[in-house]
Amino acid sequence: MTQMIFINLPVADVHASARFYEAVGATKNDTFSDETCASMVISDTITAMLLSHERWRDFTSKQIPDAxxxxxxxxxxxxxxxxxxxxxxxxxxxxxxxxxxxxxxxxxxxxxxxxxxxxxxxxxxxxxxxxxxxxxxxxxx
Missing domain, CATH: 3.10.180.10 (2,3-Dihydroxybiphenyl 1,2-Dioxygenase, domain 1)
Structure with missing residues (x-):
């Protein structure tokens, strides 16, 4: 099986970030997107998961650094x-x-x-x- 990578990124504005990633060539996968996250398909094996800060905190209690x-x-x-x-x-x-x-x-x-x-x-x-x-x-x- 081909391995895939899912890059999880905390973002301030899910909708604005999704528009940015679409502009640079990613495709939004609505099946795995909602108001708190956007699944942005970069290739067959790479997906960026754009997570609101609130949603990010469901995965880790570590502080979100200011990128x-x-x-x-x-x-x-x-x-x-x-x-x-x-x-x-x-x-x-x-x-x-x-x-x-x-x-x-x-x-x-x-x-x-x-x-x-x-x-x-x-x-x-x-x-x-x-x-x-x-x-x-x-x-x-």
Whole structure:
């Protein structure tokens, strides 16, 4: 069986966050969404669960950090091309996100950009040419 990942994120406004994630390419799964959460399908194996702060507290009593001032994790999605990385960031900015909270990375065989969602969660969009990466690693070797 193929493993899936469900990324649970606390958000201040479920509906606004769902609109943002739809703008960057996710599809809302209404079966697992309600007023307190939105199930946003990113791919066949990746779903982001956007949870209101109240709903989040059903899962843990730990404090919700302010993702605009602190970072506990960076989420990275692979892309098909450099242009797809740029398009993902452009779509995020158009939807109210912040571009490149992490400096753009360009290593020739690997290219990455990033954006913050409205709550400050950082997503990276990364493209890698595996053949060129292997050549670069062998040359360092």
């Amino acid at each position: 605009k001032t602190s970072a506990q994790m960076l989420l990275c999605l692979s892309m098909d091309s450099r242009a797809a990385c740029d398009a993902a960031v452009d779509a995020a900015v158009k939807a109210g996100g912040v571009a490149d909270p992490i400096p753009k990375q360009d290593h020739g065989f690997m290219y990455g950009r990033s954006y913050e969602d409205p709550d400050g969660h950082i997503w990276e969009a990364m493209w890698m040419d595996m053949a060129e990466m292997q050549k670069a690693m062998a040359a360092e070797g």
